[in-house]
Structures are given as structure tokens and as C-alpha cells.
Amino acid sequence: MALITLVAGARPNFMKIAPIIHQLLACKDSYPNLSYRLVHTGQHYDQKMSGDFFEQLHIPSPDINLGAGGGSQAEQTAAVMLAFEKELLAHRPDLVIVVGDVTSTLACTITAKKLLIDVAHVEGGIRSGDMTMPEEINRIVTDSITDHFFTTSKLASDNLSSYGVSEERIHFVGNTMIDTLITHRPRFTKPSGEVFERLEKGKYFVLTMHRPANVDQQEKLKAMIEAIINGTEGLPVIFPVHPRTSSSMKETGISYPSLYLVDPLGYLEFNYLVENAFAVITDSGGITEEASVMNVPCMTLRDNTERPETITLGTNELVGTNPDNLRPYLQKLMKGEWKSYQGIPLWDGNAAKRIVNKIIELYLTRRNH
Missing domain, CATH: 3.40.50.2000 (Glycogen Phosphorylase B;)
Structure with missing residues (x-):
């Protein structure tokens, strides 16, 4: 058995996590011993900023909402950590998947690692170099203790390598947010x-x-x-x-x-x-x-x-x-002189498939041998 805990908290997270959920559900028959729990930290608590996304992106309702919205960044971080620790103790997973660079990403990574639970960071390795951005601090801290990294670009992978992360922990998979875009583009609504x-x-x-x-x-x-x-x-x-x-x-x-x-x-x-x-x-x-x-x-x-x-x-x-x-x-x-899209490697709608295949390899196939 392998239990995966997926964490989402803020609006951008839902777009990144939706295709992973859909891919895990698609694998249910082939891998009945692979299951997941979806944890909504409640970081975004406004209906338009959060609730509508579950319906529009066809995401099943979360298994739990930690209700940690509001307050300063420190208060929010603390609230997420306290609530997420209880969730992990009640339902200890083999792997926690965090996405992006919001407060919930940082808070849940620290909580999981202190309980000696593996963490995978979707969108790991990206950097702005701007330490005035809270997101940059979240990225650096998250990546410093993460076990596996699912990267959106070769540059993100190279960043991680330059920090001493070993090659077998870096997985260049593409961009799950673009998976969501490609899937739902025919349904865009005026x-x-x-x-x-x-x-x-x-x-x-x-x-x-x-x-x-x-x-x-x-x-x-x-x-x-x-x-x-x-x-x-x-x-x-x-x-x-x-x-x-x-x-x-x-x-x-x-x-x-x-x-x-x-x-x-x-x-x-x-x-x-x-x-x-x-x-x-x-x-x-x-x-x-x-x-x-x-x-x-x-x-x-x-x-x-x-x-x-x-x-x-x-x-x-x-x-x-x-x-x-x-x-x-x-x-x-x-003047009509703007550049056109040239195509970004692996931004092809299949990032989530690559992620779930790698999780199966790491937490089911290898473990069974």
C-alpha cells in the first residue's frame, strides 16, 4: 500500500494539483494499492479564490479542510502547521506532495519532514533571486528539505543540481498548470x-x-x-x-x-x-x-x-x-511587433502522467522488489 497526501491551499495550487488527482484516479484499477488524501489548508477562503475551483476543475471535495485562512504570514504558517500535524498523525502517508510556493507549501513541508515523512515538491527549483518576495523564501526553505523534485524546466533542474541535489531526486516532468489549461481550454466560458x-x-x-x-x-x-x-x-x-x-x-x-x-x-x-x-x-x-x-x-x-x-x-x-x-x-x-510562442519543452499536457508514473516507480514498484 502507498498513501499519498496532496496539499493545496491557495488559488494557483488547485490548477497544479487537479491533473495529479485525475491521473491518480485514472490509475485506480491498475494500482488499487495506491490511494490519496486531499488536504485543503484553507489558506484562500474566499469562494471565488478557492471554492469555485473544485467545481470548475472537477476536483473531488477535499478529505479535510484545515481552515487555516486569515492572519499574518506567521499566524497562517503556524495555523497550517498545527492543523497539518494532526492530519498526518491521524492518517500517516508514505509521501506528501506540495505544489508551488505559497505559505501552505512551506508549512506542510516542514511539518511532514519533522515527522520523518517524505515530501515531493511539484514546481521545485524555480528561483527569482528576489529575497523580498515571501514566495522566494518559501521556495528556498521547501527545496532545502524536500526528498523529490518535479521540475517544470531544465533551468529549475539545473538550479537544484547546483545546490547539490542528487540527480536521482530531480525529475523534469513539465508543468501541471499547463496540463489543466490544455484539458479545460475547450470549456472556457465568457x-x-x-x-x-x-x-x-x-x-x-x-x-x-x-x-x-x-x-x-x-x-x-x-x-x-x-x-x-x-x-x-x-x-x-x-x-x-x-x-x-x-x-x-x-x-x-x-x-x-x-x-x-x-x-x-x-x-x-x-x-x-x-x-x-x-x-x-x-x-x-x-x-x-x-x-x-x-x-x-x-x-x-x-x-x-x-x-x-x-x-x-x-x-x-x-x-x-x-x-x-x-x-x-x-x-x-x-505596432504589431510582439514575439510569438516558440514552445516550451514538456509543457504538453502530460506532466501529471509523468509525476504519477514516477511516484508508482518510487513508492510501489521499487518498494515491492
Whole structure:
């Protein structure tokens, strides 16, 4: 028997873990002694940020929700660790799988390793080099104690090798988030509402911003929005507003005729918007991956990225956090001179299959010999 505990806590996690669950379920008949438990840490507790994803991505309900949402990062980390320890003691697995780089990833890895349970990190090895990002700290700590790494790129694998991780623990499998994108792309759904009804395909921008460097200083936020509006030449800019950004926007009183603030969208609705957009402007790493694979021009409002393959082979460009940097990129886009998607190795929809095959090899086949 092999019991796998899958951990998901925040919105990006669900997209990464869904194909692994589907693959484990597909193997049920061939490997009846392989089972899993899905643990939702509750890090994202808003319905649009979490609940809708289970329904839209056809993920079975979690076996347990730890209910550890809210509070500061330290409080959240502590709440996840306390609750996850009880879960592991009640249902001790052979392997814990964590994904991405959120607080839950770090907290559950530490908890499992202190109980001497193996951990595999999906999306291990990626680095931005920016220690001001909580995610970077989460990645470094998680990868320093993880047993197996499922990497999205050769560069991520090389990063791990350079830290002294042995080759047999590094598994280059591709990107499970792209598995989800490819699976559900035929089901993308136009959001309902008057704003969306008026949009013309390829004649609007999608904007997302949530990082502290962009949204916490009101003057900076104001200047960035102004630069975006000035460079988009009157085309609609659709901005699904992250809860973090909503209060800052209200306080600044930012308002433009072509800027549309909308509520957070479900996965199928948001990606419909991206697929049909003229371009995307974002500070999210995951969106740069999805936009690249859908061949939609993408500009990242960050000074660094842990996903350089979206720049070298994708449609993404690193603009930076200075609003003045945007103009030349938007001018290039408006002239029709943007680059096209070149194809990123193993981003082919089969990453989860490779992951589950490797888990079977490590925790069933080898163990039985």
C-alpha cells in the first residue's frame, strides 16, 4: 500500500494539483494499492479564490479542510502547521506532495519532514533571486528539505543540481498548470455581465496586480494605472481586482472611462478573457505561463521572474515595477511587433502522467522488489 497526501491551499495550487488527482484516479484499477488524501489548508477562503475551483476543475471535495485562512504570514504558517500535524498523525502517508510556493507549501513541508515523512515538491527549483518576495523564501526553505523534485524546466533542474541535489531526486516532468489549461481550454466560458458583453475579441487588455511592490503604495499604484491607460490607446482594460488591491484602489479614487474593475473571476471565465485578449499586463508568474501557451502577448510588472522560459520561449517580457518602463513595450505591441510562442519543452499536457508514473516507480514498484 502507498498513501499519498496532496496539499493545496491557495488559488494557483488547485490548477497544479487537479491533473495529479485525475491521473491518480485514472490509475485506480491498475494500482488499487495506491490511494490519496486531499488536504485543503484553507489558506484562500474566499469562494471565488478557492471554492469555485473544485467545481470548475472537477476536483473531488477535499478529505479535510484545515481552515487555516486569515492572519499574518506567521499566524497562517503556524495555523497550517498545527492543523497539518494532526492530519498526518491521524492518517500517516508514505509521501506528501506540495505544489508551488505559497505559505501552505512551506508549512506542510516542514511539518511532514519533522515527522520523518517524505515530501515531493511539484514546481521545485524555480528561483527569482528576489529575497523580498515571501514566495522566494518559501521556495528556498521547501527545496532545502524536500526528498523529490518535479521540475517544470531544465533551468529549475539545473538550479537544484547546483545546490547539490542528487540527480536521482530531480525529475523534469513539465508543468501541471499547463496540463489543466490544455484539458479545460475547450470549456472556457465568457463571463456574464454587461462589461463582458461589449468586449470584442482581441480588442481589450487584461490587467492583474496584487504584489505589495505594485499595490501597497498608493502613489505608485496610481502612476502604474495611469501609464497603462495612456499606453493602451483607449482600448478597454479589464482589471479583476484581487482583495488585496481593492482597498488601495478605492482610497486612491482612480477612475478612467476605459478601466473596468471587476470582481475576481473563476478559472474558466478568467482564462476565456486571457485567451481572447489583445494582451495581458500582470505581476503574476502563473498567468505568464498560461498567456505564453495561448500565444497572447504578456507584460510582467516585476523586476525579476522565476519563470525565464516564458521570456526566452514564451510571449512574456519583463517590464519592471517602474511605470515609465511600460511605454516602449506598449508601443511595440501596438505596432504589431510582439514575439510569438516558440514552445516550451514538456509543457504538453502530460506532466501529471509523468509525476504519477514516477511516484508508482518510487513508492510501489521499487518498494515491492
